[in-house]
Amino acid sequence: MRCNTRIPSGCAISGMMCESGDRVDGSAIIKSIALMHDRSNGLGGGFAAYGIYPRRADQYAFHMMFDDFAAKENFDEYVKDHFIVERDEVIPTSPFGNITSPPVLWRYFLNVDEKKLEFVEDREYVVNKVMEINSNVPGAFVSSSGKNMGAFKGVGYPEDIGHFYKLEEYKGYIWTSHGRFPTNTPGWWGGAHPFGLLDWSIVHNGEISSYGINKRYLEMFGYKLELRTDTEVVAYLFDLLVRRQNLPMELAVKALSAPFWDNIDRMEPHTKELMTAIRMVYGGALLNGPYSIILGHSRGMMGLNDRIKLRPMTCGRKDDMLYMASEESAIREIEPDLDTVWSPKAGEAVVGTLNGEVE
Amino acid sequence: MATELSPVSQIPPEFHVKVDHDQCRKCKRCVLNCSFGCMQFKDKVTPDHSKCVACHRCTTFCPENAISITDHPMVYKENANWTERIRQNTLKQAETGGILLTGMGNPKPYPILWDHLLIDACQVTNPSIDPLREPMELRTFLGSKPDKLEFERDEHNNVRLKTQLAPHIQLDIPVIFAAMSYGAVSHNVHKSLAIAANKMGTLMNTGEGGLHEDLYPYSGRIMVQVASGRFGVHSDYLKAGAAVEIKIGQGAKPGIGGHLPGEKVGLEISKTRMIPVGTDALSPAPHHDIYSIEDLSQLIFAIKEATDYMKPVSVKIAAVHNVAAIASGIVRAGADIVTIDGFRGGTGATPAIIRDNVGIPIELALAAVDQRLRDEGIRNQASLVCAGSIREAADVAKAIALGADACVIGTAALIALGCRVCQKCYTGNCAWGIATQRPELTRRLDPDVGSQRLCNLLTAWKHELQEVLGSLGVNSIESLRGSRERLRGIGLDKETLEILGVKPAGVGM
Structure with missing residues (x-):
């Protein structure tokens, strides 16, 4: 069932965020990604949504995929031993013509027992458990594991996946989406985007040509790369640099999509020192090859292109809404009257930050 | 007392020198140029083939x-076991x-794994x-890199680097010149390497014979070596270098010392090595103050103290069977760079039995070393430099993909200077003025010409490496470094592939 080979793919991505924290339902993001139908081939689509579980905002929401109910029973045994299960329920879906043979989709709202956190911080604990589940619990896969967010993904065109998961019924302040064009058939729902870990989610158009060293770099810090996807690598790199090593986001981005030496050599001394050190120390984290990425996390959304902009990305703003997508048309489709629209430069991050409180 | 043998050697000549006397106009240039006494003039040019x-x-x-020179036409009774x-x-x-003494690297037909590794390229996706x-x-x-960087904000709220980085050497091309001592090679070779290293933004390495005072102006691009004989090691020498290297072993002669015969120790070498003129320069097999890893650590920190932690x-x-564990110990002992010299690495003189079998x-x-250091989470603590027959830019690309930070070239650099790999370095008769101290021979190498040839070689390799990176779809060497996913093995057995961490050709990602 699980796909253990790495599959290159082309893609469409779209993301929207309300920086003031207002929440909108999922119909707009479905409409946006649907416009780029031709950029995917029906073999993978998905969404990440933030702010969807306000009444359980303090609990880890695990979106799970099981091969069958036997796998779910295995996981139920596992999860009882390692977490406090506050609630678990089926993820609601509507039978939708084009979507076939979904796995068992279930969500768990979890807390971690204080006693388990004697030697480890709770997010670290959750990361370790996610790795353990994906590696060791047969037939079980953690699709997302953050608080007040979730990933909804599967095999199909993204707009069909969106309707299948009834995303019109959720409200979120950040929505990201992904349509996939893999070069062969994965047939596995877990391999679709977005990829999630804690509240990180990544949708990604591109192929990381430096995958080999990025993977070995992460393995040195204990990450287990089960999915063998570029997206997994990107998510873990953010987790390592920002969560574990406390790099400010703007510098983490410079490690991943590093400025060229020619430019660094012309910077003023302090910045030059900073950038030189980042490139020296984080060479293994440099993402090379064509990509455009939208990173979601609970406090914001960020778009990032590769160093020489080999994949497209356009951004737009309207009031306190920030949009980013593979094509401008996908933004205009849901907001024809933009205040500004621009194509970010290669390697330059576009950052959306939550200013207000989530409603 | 041993019986006197016949003065006539039973050993047949290796080569046959043919002079076309119709074309020869008896200018005797060949006679003047031959430093091995082969070309003689007796009414006409008459080679002594032996x-x-x-x-x-x-x-x-x-x-x-x-x-023209050919193999000596001598047929031995065929025997696959008792080879010629x-x-x-x-x-x-x-x-x-x-x-049996010899020079240069291991010539035996062992598998050359570089030639069993293939590089990836981008197509469509x-x-x-x-x-x-x-x-x-x-x-x-x-140099040594920390696991992570820390930052702080200054009074203007600008982000500043808080982590104090260890000293580093910046290379413009990840290819550095091998350690070849003044004594083993001539002053003009050292000067050619020093000039080229400065021009190309890379390093030369003194080897174990010290650094001649004329070359101190180039020392910003010179790694100074401290070997078991401690020849030429003094405070100014350590402080002059861009980095200091402790030489424990050499790929061509692991586990044994070195010997520069007294006849090569003229005045300049004597001054540079700080030994009397005409005395043999004997490097002991081990450092006599290093009998264990903790002793090495003491020497590393003694050198760091002597250089104010600036280098x-x-x-x-040398690459020996347990190299991964040894390298790990060296990193933990405080080394900033680990240089590993493989068994095909070159030398000026070594017993053939060691060179060819150890x-x-x-x-x-x-x-193995790169993977071990990663498994132990200490790969960033030291740079990994690989040596021991890096022949061409393709070898560099493959070495970097396997995990090397930089590669070392010795023989390739000497070939650029004129060396024909005749393996007679230990005789001191090098006709190209490289591995000799005879003044009439050393002057054959002009350092300006030599350094230009070295610069040309490195420039060519630089362009070739850039072509490889481009075809791989990456624009920076660190995206190839350790990226074994971009290599495939051909004609290698499963265990070898596992050690290399490389999949067989035909297997996708």
Whole structure:
């Protein structure tokens, strides 16, 4: 069932965020990604949504995929031993013509027992458990594991996946989406985007040509790369640099999509020192090859292109809404009257930050 | 007392020198150029075949192209077991009673794993990059890196680097010149390497014979070596270097010392090595203050103290069976750079038995060390430099993909200077003025010309490496470094592939 080979793919991505924290339902993001139908081939689509579980905002929401109910029973045994299960329920879906043979989709709202956190911080604990589940619990896969967010993904065109998961019924302040064009058939729902870990989610158009060293770099810090996807690598790199090593986001981005030496050599001394050190120390984290990425996390959304902009990305703003997508048309489709629209430069991050409180 | 043997050697000549006397105009250039006493003039040019080493000096300088050199046409009774080489060596030892000496790297037909590794390229799903149109970065830093960086904000709320970085050497190309001592090679070789290293933004390495005072102006690009003989080591020498290397072992002669015969120790070498004129310079097999890893650590920190912690310290070892664990110990002992020299690495003089039979290939050693350091989470604590027969830019690309930070070239650099790999370095008769101290020979190498040839070689390799990166769809060397996913093995057994961490050709991602 699980796909253990790495599959290159082309893609469409779209993301929207309300920086003031207002929440909108999922119909707009479905409409946006649907416009780029031709950029995917029906073999993978998905969404990440933030702010969807306000009444359980303090609990880890695990979106799970099981091969069958036997796998779910295995996981139920596992999860009882390692977490406090506050609630678990089926993820609601509507039978939708084009979507076939979904796995068992279930969500768990979890807390971690204080006693388990004697030697480890709770997010670290959750990361370790996610790795353990994906590696060791047969037939079980953690699709997302953050608080007040979730990933909804599967095999199909993204707009069909969106309707299948009834995303019109959720409200979120950040929505990201992904349509996939893999070069062969994965047939596995877990391999679709977005990829999630804690509240990180990544949708990604591109192929990381430096995958080999990025993977070995992460393995040195204990990450287990089960999915063998570029997206997994990107998510873990953010987790390592920002969560574990406390790099400010703007510098983490410079490690991943590093400025060229020619430019660094012309910077003023302090910045030059900073950038030189980042490139020296984080060479293994440099993402090379064509990509455009939208990173979601609970406090914001960020778009990032590769160093020489080999994949497209356009951004737009309207009031306190920030949009980013593979094509401008996908933004205009849901907001024809933009205040500004621009194509970010290669390697330059576009950052959306939550200013207000989530409603 | 041993019985006197017949003065006539039973060993047949290796080569046959043919002079076309119709073309020869008796200018005697070949005679003047031959430093091995092979070309003689007796009314006409008359070669003594037994003295020819195939150094090509005569053929290169014959204005009429009248000289050709072939294998000596001598047929041995066919025998796959008692090969010609073995029979010749047996005769030599029967005549001399000595250890067989030789020069240069291991010539035996062991598998060369570089030639069993293939590099990936981009097609459709990710684009290749044109190095003529886009930046293609080779800049490399040698030295210890922390696991992570810390930052702080200054009074203007600007982010500033808080972490104090260890000293580093910046290389513009990840190829550095090998340790070759003044004594083993001539002053002009050292000068050529020093000038080229400065021009190309890379390093030369003094080897174990110290640094001649004339070359101190170039020392910003010179790694100074401290070997078991401690020749030429003094405070100013350590402080002058860009980095200091402790030489524990050498790929061509792991576990044994070195010997520069007294006849090569003239005034300049005597001053540089700080030994009397005419005395043998004997490097002991081990450092006599290093009998264990903790002793090495003391020497590393003694050197760091002596250089005010301003220089990275490298430790060079030969690739032996347990190289991964040894390298790990060296990193934990405080080395900033680990240099590993494979069993095909070169030398000026070594017993053939050691060169040809001791050690392991650099490809396997490099792969094993890089993986071990990663498994232990200490790979960033030291740079990994690999040596021991890096022949061409393709070898560099493959070595970097296996995990090397930089590669070392010795023989390749000498070939650029004129060396024909005749393996007679230990005789001191090098016709190209490289491995000799005879003034009439050393002056054959002009450091300006030599350094330009070295710069040309490195420039060519630089362009080739950039082509490889571009075809791989990456624009910076660190995206190839350790990226074994971009290599595939061909004709290798499963265990070898596992050690290399490389999949067989035909397997996708």
